[in-house]
Amino acid sequence: MKALIDEIKHTPLLWLLAAVPVVFAAHAARPEEHTLLFLLAVLAIVPLAALLSHATESVAAKTGDAVGGLLNATLGNLTELVIALTALRAGEYLLVKASVAGAIVSNSLFMLGASFLLGGLKYHVQEFNRASARLQAGLLFLATVGLLVPSLVSQADALPASSIGSGPSVALSLLLIAAYGLGIFFSLGTHRDEFKSAAHAEEGEAPWPLGLALATLAGVTVVVALVSEIFVESVEGASKTLGLSPAFVGFIVVSLVGAAAEMASAFSAARKNRLDLSVGIALGSSSQIALFVAPVLVLLSHAVGPEPMNLQFWPGAVVMMLVASLTAFLVTSSGRAAWFQGVLVLMVYAVFALMLYWLPPGAGTPSAPEPR
Amino acid sequence: MKALIDEIKHTPLLWLLAAVPVVFAAHAARPEEHTLLFLLAVLAIVPLAALLSHATESVAAKTGDAVGGLLNATLGNLTELVIALTALRAGEYLLVKASVAGAIVSNSLFMLGASFLLGGLKYHVQEFNRASARLQAGLLFLATVGLLVPSLVSQADALPASSIGSGPSVALSLLLIAAYGLGIFFSLGTHRDEFKSAAHAEEGEAPWPLGLALATLAGVTVVVALVSEIFVESVEGASKTLGLSPAFVGFIVVSLVGAAAEMASAFSAARKNRLDLSVGIALGSSSQIALFVAPVLVLLSHAVGPEPMNLQFWPGAVVMMLVASLTAFLVTSSGRAAWFQGVLVLMVYAVFALMLYWLPPGAGTPSAPEPR
């Protein structure tokens, strides 16, 4: 417990934990103040995500490489998963899909671009392992394509959104999860040597004792779930007041908030001239969303959602995800980075954000049917 | 003749030749048993394709490098060409286009992915010539783009399918064939040194005497044409019974059956750690379809088809071909392969197959006009 409190004292990010009781109190006192609740929930999730991330790594460090790697691989995006699950239960499928698409785009553009920029402001040119980056970026591209083929084909052929029924979505989800499982076997089993550098993400920080880590993992997950409830509940009212579409909130806000902890690690590695690590975190996290989080949400929608969710994204999101994964490949394929590449990648991300702000999905069509 | 019989005895694949008389007998006895005839025709084409492939290489080996290379380059996809020509004569244009699109996708995804997987199960990491792979993958990308520009532009601008008339299609076909001819001059003439490794595809097998090879080439082509007649005739009835769309049959079945012989070579090379060869066969075969087989079919449609065929593919096929050629570039650009990359490439292929099974072109539209 002392370790936890020490950690909180020395990590300014964790001071935001003060927002957690405030958001519960505010929700009890003023359940109709959507905008306030939304902002407080965002503030509260950031430090909780950081705690979850550290707890996962501590458990991983204590349980040995195999189990630990598996834990890191499945719980690395736990915050996004919990928020999306809450939105799924509430039937907010556009928010769920926007947060999945946004997580892939934010991780591969914002996290990568900001790492290049922050590292490049300190170092003239940064080199990183080209072969390993190309391998990971290739995997990300294939994962994204696998996730998007249904949307691509049905859009190209101008089929109605409902044409991808429940059957194909479940079959594709199982295929993606199987590929993900084989990928874990690949990176932790047969080819762990290729992925070694990425394994020691937070080597500077001391891991917590196993008991504390497990308790934090369980407790904080519950708190994240509770805060997510308030977040999802308040999103609609708040986005109306703030003039943001649910797609913008899911795509930009949820994905940046949920990945705050990974971003902190990636940026800190870039400032230490360890761009291999930054690239590994950014690309690995994106792949995980495409191959694991998205299909798990489809499968769980059969159990917890009001109706099954399919894998069809709105066309603008498809374009953004494809461009993001292709960009990730192109900018990492040279194995060298400088600040201006970071600027350009961030510019593309900013253009995406502007587009979502001005042209949310469905804008312009008289009666926009919400994608299922 | 003894050489031919020896070959058959020692190659289990060729035992399938027994299906050839059976399919003719069955067609004579039961012309209305479409499903049975379809399956028998598929079984019969596989060993015939292997014989054609070996005969072509034997003639090539005997006639010296220049003529031989030219023969390999033009007859390498003879089976696909004969099947497509039969379908063309029958006016089955969707089947023709599906088999062209499927050949490009199957060769660059299935053949490449399975080579990576089969090689990777035996060798930890396989290296291959990065520069040569990138050159060939770049050529494949340009060939695919050249073939698809009409479809891309007319789709993007939402022009009706009939907008690409006969004139542009013929002009484009001549342009593609000219590029193909220059490509042969490049790879066999000015820059043969760059392509040397791919030239000795089957070096293990003894070439047949020239007479036998030529006779086999002529005879087997006729037999393939006859079996193709039965195949094309039975496709419609069989695909209804089996619940498969003509697009699925053309895209998946025809392309896998027609390329069986090349696949056997590519897989065997991968198992011998000669991935350069596998990559060369997969990418070269795909390029040949785009630059030679497809435009030849357009030109021949003016002579043998009920009406001229254009170069407009249905949108889902365009997406799949572009994704396939881009994937081929991305996965070969590192010059290294391991089994998991093969798994992911095969996963993308499987997703394509699932999509075609569930969402054939035209599904969802009330009256789907068959693309010409």
Place this chain on the structure above:
Amino acid sequence: MKALIDEIKHTPLLWLLAAVPVVFAAHAARPEEHTLLFLLAVLAIVPLAALLSHATESVAAKTGDAVGGLLNATLGNLTELVIALTALRAGEYLLVKASVAGAIVSNSLFMLGASFLLGGLKYHVQEFNRASARLQAGLLFLATVGLLVPSLVSQADALPASSIGSGPSVALSLLLIAAYGLGIFFSLGTHRDEFKSAAHAEEGEAPWPLGLALATLAGVTVVVALVSEIFVESVEGASKTLGLSPAFVGFIVVSLVGAAAEMASAFSAARKNRLDLSVGIALGSSSQIALFVAPVLVLLSHAVGPEPMNLQFWPGAVVMMLVASLTAFLVTSSGRAAWFQGVLVLMVYAVFALMLYWLPPGAGTPSAPEPR
């Protein structure tokens, strides 16, 4: 003055300057002979563009690296800018957008492809700096994506063309120009060493004295503007007579004419086995159009145009620009070139030209609204 006359005497291209007085005389005498005026204007602009280019470089050479680099970077596409501005004032927005799209495509496909072909006819294989080419091609891809995201997203989501209002276009233009400014700071400031080879483009030619260069720059810009008036005025009539759409004229004719000087430099460098320089000119010029010329035109449309111009391109142009920037990346990523790569890149460009000739934007739709 003598330097200028000497230059003209020794450069056959500049003999075309004789067309300048002819076009003015013809315009005064026969203002209704649109086709003649159009052809004369094209002939007159080519040598004027070459003069502008040499004058810019002479000023740059005299004013030191920093100011000179800035001048080269902003005035490098001055001809395109002046023609597009004249079209903007006349409200010919389709012509403006076609010339922007065409400049990106022609520079990255035609200039690159012809450089590869011309160099490859002289040298067996040409090597160039892979890392620097990949960096520049990556920047071009990101610049193109930044420019095209609005078109991509609004098309994907099937929004009406008017959905990208004035606000988003201005904001995006400012973002692109800011990125361009940072790019100049990058290439001339913090990382000038990476771009050194491209700086000495025309080292063989003696720079003019500063006074002559400045006077030429000012005077020729005025003449280009006057000829552009005649060009824009005659385009509509001439394109009807010649059977060309305004999109074809803008895309192919304006872009090739405007970039004639850069092309001469790039081709001459390729013939001297300095492909680094050719690649740098082709990719740099394309990036400049996307990040500087296009947004400047949007901003200036508020001042000089009849109504604000937005950043929405017609879908076929979007496809062509994306394919062009991706092709530029793929063919330069190996760092090696041979003549056949040039042929294939030129083939893709020829297919684009054929498509624009046969299927101009709006063809097939009964009442094609001109994109704003």
